[in-house]
Amino acid sequence: MTPGSFTPGDFDLQRARFEDLPGVFDDTLTDFWKCYLASCRAIVDDAPELRRATQPGAAQRAISARALALGPNATRLEIRAYLQQGFAPYLIVPNAIEKRAFFTAYYRPEVRASLVRTEQFREPLLARPDDLVTLPPGETIVSLDGFSSARRRADGVLEPYPTRAQIDAGVLGARARPVAYVADAIEAFMIHVQGSARLVLDDKRSFDLTYAGRNGQPYTSIGKILIERGDIKLEDMSLDRLKGWVRANGQDLGQAGRALLHANRSFVFFSATPADENAVGPIGAAGLPLTPRRSIAIDRSVWPYGLPFFVEADVPWRQSDATPMHRLMVGQDTGTAIVGPARADLYFGDGAEAGRLAGSVRHYGKLFVLLPLDGAK
Numbered sequence: 001m002t003p004g005s006f007t008p009g010d011f012d013l014q015r016a017r018f019e020d021l022p023g024v025f026d027d028t029l030t031d032f033w034k035c036y037l038a039s040c041r042a043i044v045d046d047a048p049e050l051r052r053a054t055q056p057g058a059a060q061r062a063i064s065a066r067a068l069a070l071g072p073n074a075t076r077l078e079i080r081a082y083l084q085q086g087f088a089p090y091l092i093v094p095n096a097i098e099k100r101a102f103f104t105a106y107y108r109p110e111v112r113a114s115l116v117r118t119e120q121f122r123e124p125l126l127a128r129p130d131d132l133v134t135l136p137p138g139e140t141i142v143s144l145d146g147f148s149s150a151r152r153r154a155d156g157v158l159e160p161y162p163t164r165a166q167i168d169a170g171v172l173g174a175r176a177r178p179v180a181y182v183a184d185a186i187e188a189f190m191i192h193v194q195g196s197a198r199l200v201l202d203d204k205r206s207f208d209l210t211y212a213g214r215n216g217q218p219y220t221s222i223g224k225i226l227i228e229r230g231d232i233k234l235e236d237m238s239l240d241r242l243k244g245w246v247r248a249n250g251q252d253l254g255q256a257g258r259a260l261l262h263a264n265r266s267f268v269f270f271s272a273t274p275a276d277e278n279a280v281g282p283i284g285a286a287g288l289p290l291t292p293r294r295s296i297a298i299d300r301s302v303w304p305y306g307l308p309f310f311v312e313a314d315v316p317w318r319q320s321d322a323t324p325m326h327r328l329m330v331g332q333d334t335g336t337a338i339v340g341p342a343r344a345d346l347y348f349g350d351g352a353e354a355g356r357l358a359g360s361v362r363h364y365g366k367l368f369v370l371l372p373l374d375g376a377k
Helices: 030-044 058-070 076-086 164-168 185-194 222-229 239-248 256-262 351-358
Strands: 012-015 087-093 101-108 110-112 123-126 132-134 149-152 178-182 196-200 206-214 268-274 295-297 308-315 323-333 343-350 362-372
Touching (some): 030 323, 058 076, 058 362, 101 185, 101 196, 101 351, 123 268, 178 268, 185 196, 185 256, 185 268, 222 239, 222 256, 308 343, 323 343
Parallel strands (some): 295 323
Antiparallel strands (some): 012 087, 101 362, 123 178, 132 149, 206 268, 295 343, 308 362
16 A cells, blocks of 8 residues: 555645654553454455445555454554554645644434334434435546435436435435434434434333435534524533524424524434444444544545554543543544545544533644555565
């Protein structure tokens, strides 16, 4: 794998040394290695991806096989030698104007829900419709203004898939098959944004929601809209404030809260399975369980899954105040809003505390990618 294969002209890769990555080997590396080996196994086995990304080259496949040969019991010194001998770190510079990487964070919500509609749980989460067509990354439908997903009509013609507002209005008809119900529209909306959830039923059973597709419509940040309109000040914005605004302004069709949700035309579909309590996290776009503070979402049109990245930024990842995060992570997920080579979404884990921290991350820093050396031994 050569860096030239990732430089279409709109960003730059600046060769660095491992010594330029602060504290890269001060880390324990054990949880990184376990997370990374899962990606290596998927690459070597050609395991299916939930959201197809740029495919790994020969060098990445070869070095993934070498990691598997070292195995899960590799020592700290063996892991360090593997990285130093097999990879070259590069600082990702997005463009000549903005030379920093931009980081956000996400989490898996734990949400009370029901498998049937009740008075308390009325907002549906929908399964993937059978008329939804999704294209591989990099492919678009010229006739549909570049959309990456489309609706296949009965006559075979592709057309834009309905927007969030149209789906809420019932345009899918019988194709809108609920997999579960949650309390209200903003709860469902945030599950769409996070891309997964752990649903907890009143009978104590749990189900895991996994991304199953999206309508291909553009993603718009509703938090940014509220800030730009002056409804919430930038310094006051948080997940709780955003949810509170939507609930206070009404979530029925035609009310202001629901209208704000409709400003984001993107809509996500899910599958639901009984919760696996032994899994380290939800299933990401690469088809693998996500590891808290090791898995990141990257732009799948730029990077293949399974590459190591090094994050150098001050973010609130352990506590409310921002502290240095100097950490090896693995590209195992993607997201509609994760666009650009130096854009990364950091997975923080499950539950309310992870959500509280993740919701406050909008920070700049440095992002390094570790590219396999051709012919690495």
